Amino acid sequence: MTNTQVTLIQIDNYGPWTVTPEPRREVDLQTLQSRLYADLSQLFGNREGYVFFTRFDNMVAVTNGLDSDAHALIQESVDNRYPVSVSLSVAVDASPARALGVATDQLQDAGSAQDRGRTEILRGDPLADPERSGDDVRIAHFDVNDATGKYTDELNEFDSFINIEQGYAELMRHMRTDHESLSFFVGGDNIIAVCDALEAAAYREAIEHVRDAVGVDLKVGVGTDRTAQKAGMAAKHALETCREEGTDVEFA
């Protein structure tokens, strides 16, 4: 059984900040957001966590192995280096979607995302060490079959992008609705899903669903381990096996 620890990261009062006193230059906002994401990737990643950029003002991390002190230190490090601060909310559940639901509730209970007084919240209980196991995190790494040959080298780049986006939009909804899993676009033609303890059949069915709905062909490598980093790397190796063997679903 999986036991996913999810952290919701929310920039405090970000919307109002971007337009106060005047709208800030878009180029600086883009730089700020993508660098904050890069730094959080390193801060969580150096502790074997994964962060997904999601909406940039709200990010989602898989943080098995990070305790409250590690979260507080990350919060402090952001505060020391950015003009904005972040709130963090942690929750654990077999279902990644339910974990994120609880994390969201905890943060909403503390106040609105646009409440000036609600800053640097840190809520929730990380998974204690004795409760952790080698099956806690399941990561599925999807990519598009021959994306370069079929899209990048053939279509207008925007149409390539629309195809990839459609595949992603369909997969994210399906995995959320049918499998309580959270899927994130991570660039190129790659989607990483944080999953419940799904079997191979579920992945096959998801791939078929996306192919039927929008005509995008996916394959997937799946890894399971104590941390996002380890499960994710196992998933990447399994995806390489798909590539070599011409298969659709491989478990590490």
Next chain:
Amino acid sequence: MTNTQVTLIQIDNYGPWTVTPEPRREVDLQTLQSRLYADLSQLFGNREGYVFFTRFDNMVAVTNGLDSDAHALIQESVDNRYPVSVSLSVAVDASPARALGVATDQLQDAGSAQDRGRTEILRGDPLADPERSGDDVRIAHFDVNDATGKYTDELNEFDSFINIEQGYAELMRHMRTDHESLSFFVGGDNIIAVCDALEAAAYREAIEHVRDAVGVDLKVGVGTDRTAQKAGMAAKHALETCREEGTDVEFA
């Protein structure tokens, strides 16, 4: 009439690099991609251009005002600071979609995105200074009405994200198909579209289309100027007017 100069940015041979000799750590790839995007935002932005992250390995920029030398210098600066290089292809057209189509063709003609020998291509003819005018770039800045109140402060963060994504996916397709415009998600609940010389009715119709299709309520501010930076800032101010006046479409 608009005269949009578009630059397609493509990381050379990136897919193979990410898995050679072994799959590289996801956290480092995420950091690399988002920092490269941040740097390109600054490099183009310091010359009044806009860059959109799109798929991260392929990015799209609006570059009116940047000549070939400026493009070459950006290419050199990336080469001096990253383990990967980028190819750039520039094209100009009243229709942003057609401009990107030409830019894509030029790059595809030079070889595959995964061709090891095809690196640091620089193709295409920027708009010469005497041909430039104050109507060249039209930027539309959309956001979601009361996204914080209706989504962020109410739903599971992933469901908020699904809603925003659905709104984006619908708008990007519609604007591409019906209006030859390129729409990019830029974080939060914001979408920036690079448009042809559309009238207010077209924006109203696009907003209705998205509302009918997926139930997401958008509003939009539109700006027109010589450069992406100036047009984009005008669009932001127009969007502020929407917010103050409770209107759906405002031109700067």
Next chain:
Amino acid sequence: MTNTQVTLIQIDNYGPWTVTPEPRREVDLQTLQSRLYADLSQLFGNREGYVFFTRFDNMVAVTNGLDSDAHALIQESVDNRYPVSVSLSVAVDASPARALGVATDQLQDAGSAQDRGRTEILRGDPLADPERSGDDVRIAHFDVNDATGKYTDELNEFDSFINIEQGYAELMRHMRTDHESLSFFVGGDNIIAVCDALEAAAYREAIEHVRDAVGVDLKVGVGTDRTAQKAGMAAKHALETCREEGTDVEFA
């Protein structure tokens, strides 16, 4: 005759900020300082200026070609992305040291570096375009003869560093006192000096002075141009000529 435009960059109220309410983690301060310097290098560098890190909380830039608007935009960009703001003071003189003196005076007149109310000052008059010429900036690029063979590959790294530092300390004082020039260590065994219109004899004499005082052997390439970027690149090429010809002083 040179006509050096110098900009003094000062982080506002930085000392107190680093210890309020508690001393901040050194690792975050180091990251903040070096990234701010990297960003300023790009922000000024994209406009052909050079920035030197100096003390990190006070930096010195050579900014021929940057007007007040460019300075204001850099200030705004820092404000949008950092938890600290910067003040800028610009001055022009044939003597780089006198220019920096005027720039310093202007900033001191506006208040103390630790005055909470003195933020984002922008003072001074950049050189107007009609007054600019191709002789405005003279850059001398020094390095240590065979630093790798004599120091890096032979001594305890700290003793290599002490030797390089001694060479630098001696050169900076001498160039300041005798030649009104500003010398900056830029990493490795490299020192870049912003100079008055010195002749070859002055550089030869400076090299001898450093050899006699601390036994460190330098050579230097000198370039002159409209901007720091162009003069600096010419100086680098001249230094390559020194390397190839075994000479001590070369002018581009």
Next chain:
Amino acid sequence: MTNTQVTLIQIDNYGPWTVTPEPRREVDLQTLQSRLYADLSQLFGNREGYVFFTRFDNMVAVTNGLDSDAHALIQESVDNRYPVSVSLSVAVDASPARALGVATDQLQDAGSAQDRGRTEILRGDPLADPERSGDDVRIAHFDVNDATGKYTDELNEFDSFINIEQGYAELMRHMRTDHESLSFFVGGDNIIAVCDALEAAAYREAIEHVRDAVGVDLKVGVGTDRTAQKAGMAAKHALETCREEGTDVEFA
């Protein structure tokens, strides 16, 4: 007794790279160097280490608590994100200077810093966990008395800088020669020294030496702990005590 673990970080074959095939733009080299330093600060700092920029192409870190795997991962992370790679050499000794001497020897034995074939060396034996204690690292944090009042707000910025540099140059030599300690300028008026198990008298004597030699008045806070991070933070708090009490030397 202290037991300092020191890591020498050396960019592989950096000198030749900076001028091949042509001298690279200084602004990009400065950006590369300072960002690499910032990233190493975070990579080591997230594991409670300290990194000092030293010459930028050679950096020195205090790494008690980091094993070989942690070093290898940092090396891999740099390789994944930069156009250059780094070699690392680790050594442990009661004397920081001797530890760095051994670390330097190990790297020199592996080949020249400008040997193209000598890349990503990882040498040396980190301190094993059972041998570690709470006295392993002693950090002394010096600053200049009233630097803002006496220098920054009074002198030409370059003369302020010369004063600070002179104080640093004198202290670094003295602490190296008389106390086997390694002192690093960290910006502003701050110097951090990694020390042997010195008593208060030794710090007093060092402060007097610098005052006599170059007229710069220092004070110092000293901390001792298992890691650089903890010892360094204790030193900062001790330095705050100096400030409040008007004393010259304080131990945490």
